[in-house]
Amino acid sequence: MKRIRIAAAAAVVLSWVAGPLCAEVTYERLLNAEQDPGNWLTYSGNYRSWRHSPLSQITRDNASRLKVKWVYQMQTTHMVETTPLVADGVMYFTEPPSNVVAVDATTGRQFWRYRRVMPKKVNVCCGQVNRGVAILGDRVFVGTVDAHLVALDARTGAVLWDVAVADYRTGHSITVAPLIVKDMVICGISGGEYGIRGFLDAYDIATGKRRWRFWTIPAPGEPGSQSWPGDSWKTGGGPTWVTGSFDPEQNLIIWGTGNPSPDWNGDSRKGDNLYSDSAIALDADSGRLKWYFQHVPHDVHDWDSVQVPVLVDDEFQGRRRKLIYWAHRNAFYYVLDRETGQFLLGKPFATQTWAKGLDEKGRPIRLPNIDPSPEGTYVWPGVQGATNWYSPSYSPLTKLLYLAVWENRSVYRKGEQEYSPGNRYIGSVPLIDLPDDPGHGAIRALNPKTGDRLWEYKLQTKPWAGVLSTAGQLVFGGSDEGHFFALDATSGREVWRQNLGGIIRTNPISYQSQGKQVIAIAAGNSIFTFELAD
């Protein structure tokens, strides 16, 4: 009997060893990612950015049996915001500032590690972070905080090309996970606190040559330029630091843009400041603007539109439409028409004290006395918003939108600040944490067609982690406290929880390994994976 067991074990090991692991991720596979649930091929899981796994092995009834599969500890002291990708048995993730690691998705053992040598000083507003890689063919793509885009050999980590996207010495950096569209790498830019002029770029997969650039801040004479007085457009911000979505049918890249610069003092940039704080829809081949919707005209609270756009086709108000679901940092939930950018619905999903509501075109009806002031102005939501860059999730099974929410306020202070290249350009500093009023967080489920809240899982602290829904009727989320948890997708009831001992500041994914569903999340400076105990 003992001999038979050993033989069986050996067979398992042999089959594991024998299977070659090599990624060949075609564009067709990306287009059909939902039919390939064993892998996690793009930042949000599919082009529609649902962050939903069709895997159903882990359920509400058995999630209590989740156990650690493996842990990978990174060699970094920077904050980890990476969302891993998994392709054909290999997991790829970034290690901040801008390193890339490939490991065996079954064991966590490292294949290779690309180490980016950084200049002595790099200017990033909120930590030298990175949110992940993109993959196509046998290539892995990473943006770096010194504002380069790098193509790596997926099998060895060798550099295939390395192009400067912008000058890091003027406050440009890249923290976004790129998105593959056809044979292009779509890459955004950070630097909204340094007076950059924002853009979204497309690069040729093979050569690294730039195909197009869309400036998020128009130059004089271009449409939208009238919303920028004088030379303010040159330092107008509008970064693109969170991965957007792609609509293949319309050939549209839909991406969110960040705050206008300087953040909290709009005196030098009177006007709507297009296309900051907007959803922009670009023709994928030319980068030309098809439509835009600006959530916050003339923003003075730093409420970027950098949430991941969730694309859904469904009935809405009596007819079938191509929709975008968008819970915004400004505490309003929006539904937009994806073909035109038309505003269809808007409703607060968290406490806000800055707007009476939205008008028929979705433009906020501002309340008086909500702008930053030298003495400070208290406004809900706080400067980090009611939600932020961490991903929401849409489940096609429950047809609910899930998201991490902050209930908090800030005191917004206005000040003078002139532009100087590479230095902060924010127009004073708001007090972020109010010591006697830290606020709290929650995971909420919304009916995306109405914006109504279905349930809430309350958290003591404000979460920086996105959520993942699965076909097992679960929603996975994490907290600043280091807890990783699974909730019943229909009720919000907690069904499993594990303390990972470090802040969770990224998004969960799911993949399959050796026939078992795996859940992966970064916490602290480590990647944790979980599967059901036998």
Next chain:
Amino acid sequence: MVNRRLFQVFLAVGFAAVSSVSLTAAVAATRADEITEARNPLTSAADVAAGAKTFRSHCASCHGLNGEGGRGPNLASGVFFHGSSDPDLLKNISDGIPGTEMPGLFYSPDRVWQVVAFIRSLNAGKKTIQASDVARGALLFNNKSCRQCHRVNGEGGRLGPDLSDIGRIRSVEHLRAALIDPNADVRQRYWVVSFRDAYGKSQEGFLMNEDSYTIQFIDMNERLHSASKSGLRDYTVEKTSKMPSFKDSLSSSELEQLVAYLSSLRPKGGAQ
């Protein structure tokens, strides 16, 4: 784009900028590490005003609007951990301080000299702390039972903040205000938690940590506790201070003596 802890880092890293070689040739020729002046050449009132403006934009988020300290050390005392000479300050502001959260500020040396001038102005005209006041303040500290709750150099209670280096991290003004109105600024760590457990037994203590499911605190007998919230019958968190106000129980001269003593408390082996 700004993200609570992320933004906290933003507040600090916001100082950081690009390599100095990136700027103009003129700037490159006068990098901070090439400055050899022994003293700040820019100390006029206009320089101080200009430095104040830069300080407010880039430094105040950590060091306080008036350099009184906060997340970063008090800069108003005229004493600095990493060098108190003018060139030391120029270098530390320009390059940051390795191993700390202090990043570099990338302006021309002239602009940084103005910040130095402003920081120096924070301590200008301030009274030198008299040794006799410190000694009297130390007596008051003991006689007013401060030591029951506060620890200094290993002696005293553990319920209030350890004050062994309070003179480094808090300005005179902050210390005076805290003695007069303790409720003006009560940090979360010193909020008071009260609860009844499942058996109805009451407990009270100072909050040390709390998450969505548990609470950690030190009770009034300095014993550590960790409790599951789901096992509690009820609990409340009071955000007011347990420390009494000394507004009416100290004369103005006694108040200054106690402040002098507290301000004199620095780490052993400590600051330059």
